Every structure is written in C-alpha cells, then in structure tokens.
Amino acid sequence: MVMSLQEISDRIEIHDVMVAYSHAVDTRDFDALDDVFTEDALIDYTEMGGSRGNVAETKAFLRTAMPHFSGFQHMIATSKVTLEGDTASARTICHNPMVIDKGDGSTHVFFCGLWYRDKLVRTAQGWRIKERHEEKSYFHNLPEDFAVPTE
Numbered sequence: 001m002v003m004s005l006q007e008i009s010d011r012i013e014i015h016d017v018m019v020a021y022s023h024a025v026d027t028r029d030f031d032a033l034d035d036v037f038t039e040d041a042l043i044d045y046t047e048m049g050g051s052r053g054n055v056a057e058t059k060a061f062l063r064t065a066m067p068h069f070s071g072f073q074h075m076i077a078t079s080k081v082t083l084e085g086d087t088a089s090a091r092t093i094c095h096n097p098m099v100i101d102k103g104d105g106s107t108h109v110f111f112c113g114l115w116y117r118d119k120l121v122r123t124a125q126g127w128r129i130k131e132r133h134e135e136k137s138y139f140h141n142l143p144e145d146f147a148v149p150t151e
Contacts, residue, residue, distance in 0.1 A: 010083055013127045014120055018092055022074035028066060030059040038121060038128045047136040048114055049148040068149040070107060071099035086122040091115050100143070113137035
C-alpha cells in the first residue's frame with residue numbers, strides 16, 4: 001500500500017494523540033486531556049468498570065479513581081487506523097499494569113488488557129478523539145474484592 005504524505009502525517013498525528021492520552025493519565029495531568037478529546041467527546045470506560053461521560057465527567061472520574069493506585073502504565077501499540085478524509089477510526093491495544101497500595105505497606109499488582117476503539121476527527125487544532133470506548137480483553141491477578149474506586 002502506497003501512502004501519500006498527508007496520510008503518513010495523519011497517522012503520525014493520530015498516534016501522537018493516543019500517546020498524549022497515555023501520558024496525561026499516567027502523569028495524572030488530567031487537564032491535558034482537553035488537548036486529546038473534542039469538546040463534545042464521549043468516553044466510555046464501562047467495560048473495564050469505569051465511567052461513561054463527557055470530558056469533564058471523565059476527568060472528574062479519573063481524579064477520584066486514580067489516586068487509589070500507587071502506579072500504572074498505559075502501554076499502547078498495534079493501532080489499526082482507517083482514514084476517511086477528516087475522520088478516522090482506530091483500534092489500539094493497551095496493556096496496563098496497575099499497582100494497588102494495600103494499606104499495610106505492601107502492594108498488589110494486576111494487569112488490564114484492553115482495546116481502545118476510537119473515532120477521531122481533524123480539527124483546527126489537529127486530530128482529536130471524538131469517541132473512545134474501552135473494550136475489555138482481560139484482567140490478570142485482579143483481587144476478588146476489587147471495585148473501581150468512585151470516592
């Protein structure tokens with residue numbers, strides 16, 4: 001498949017938006033998500049036990065849930081991107097180890113495997129995610145009594 005320079009540029013820019021998402025969450029810089037999503041974006045984490053809502057609601061959820069974890073890394077790869085002019089769809093693998101502080105000085109590590117299913121649009125500020133759905137693949141070593149923190 002021969003790609004135009006525009007298609008190559010679009011794919012790199014889309015990848016950069018996905019990386020920006022991972023860095024925003026992993027550094028707990030949730031306001032940086034304003035540069036990842038469109039203002040009217042819908043973000044659905046429900047398959048992985050999280051929230052479903054707009055950007056403000058998602059940032060509020062992350063500010064509540066993520067402090068309960070002492071460590072995590074969103075590692076993304078193997079994006080399948082389909083470009084259609086100023087819109088695109090993507091399916092991207094994410095492997096996410098998460099560390100829970102058990103409160104007694106010990107920790108517990110579990111692993112989340114998921115796919116990000118995204119709809120993206122080209123805006124005046126560059127590519128942005130308009131819809132994000134986390135598609136569950138697996139949990140490994142998840143504590144039996146674990147629930148996503150909501151308070």
